Amino acid sequence: MRGKQMVKESKVYQHGTLGMLVPGLFEGTMTVAELLKHGDWGIGTASGLDGEMIVLDHTPYLAQSSGEVRILNPDEKVPFATVHFEDIKNSFKAEDLTQKELESKILSDYPYKNVFFAVKITGKFSSVKTRVVEKQTRPYKTLLEVANEQAVFDANDLSGTVIGYFAPEMFQGMAAAGFHLHFLADDRSIGGHLLDFKVAEATVSLQPFTTIEQHMPLDNQEFLDKDLNISDMHEQIQKSEG
Ligand SMILES: [Zn+2]
Structure with missing residues (x-):
């Protein structure tokens, strides 16, 4: 492999x-x-869009719209989840950075704008704002209708972990294009899908992926029957996940 850098799978x-x-x-x-x-x-x-899942070191936490954070049982089911085994490639210390500043820094300092990668941030946060979707019952609404009814939580000066992914624009639909990050406080007092945060002092870790394994629920008749040809799907994802 002389002259060529080995890429870690x-x-x-x-x-x-x-x-x-x-x-x-x-x-x-x-x-x-x-x-x-x-x-x-x-x-x-x-299942039923009952909250936001945060998997930290093999523990599947679920932040619920009541504000409660519980651990999912092994036999509970998920409609959508993204996971990886940790194998960090880059780490750096961040201080006093807003979410926007941190995301820009990552994309300008590392060559990952066209790459699906994991982001983990552990440390102290001066502010955190999360949203948690509310459990739905049948007949199910659309994601956008549900997102308009989300619970929002705020906290200041706390320790916790951010976990999530960056997906390039070309993956919009499979995932949410851009950064999709979830948070859990160390004391589990607040969790959910991140709307905004400011890092006080934290370690940021990145893990770029060479491979994406996309698994589909072929045993689910509702999925097989559903019309997924939605003309404004991108717009609906942006509004729901932004
Ligand atoms: Zn989310």
Whole structure:
């Protein structure tokens, strides 16, 4: 391999797609036990869109719209989740950075703008704002209708972990293009899908993936029957996940 740099192989695994949630495919189609065979860090949601999942070091936490954070049972199911086994490639210290500043720094300092990669941030945050979707019952609404009813939580001066992914624009639909980050406080007092945050002092770790494994719920008749040809899907994802 003289003169050529070896690329470290690293894989991200996803069950379901964000695009499947858009028209309301909220029913869980893979058990948490099965999901965790494919990765022990990641994000997702629970069956019925019952909150925001944060998988930290093999523990599948679920932040619920009541504000409660609980651990999912192995036999509970998820409609959409993304996980990976940790194999960090880059780490740096960040201080006093807003979410926007940090995201710009990552994309300007590392050659990952065309790469699907994981982001982990551990340390102290001066502010955190999360949203948590509310558990839905049938007949299911659309993702956008649900996102308009989300619970929002704020906290200042706390320690915690951010976990999530960056997806280039070309993956919009399979995932949410751009950064999709979830948060859990060390004391579990607040968690959810990150709307905004400011880092006080933290370690940022990045893991670029050479491979994406996209798993689909072929045993789910509702998925097979659903019309996923939604003309404004990108717009609906942007509005729901932004
Ligand atoms: Zn999310």
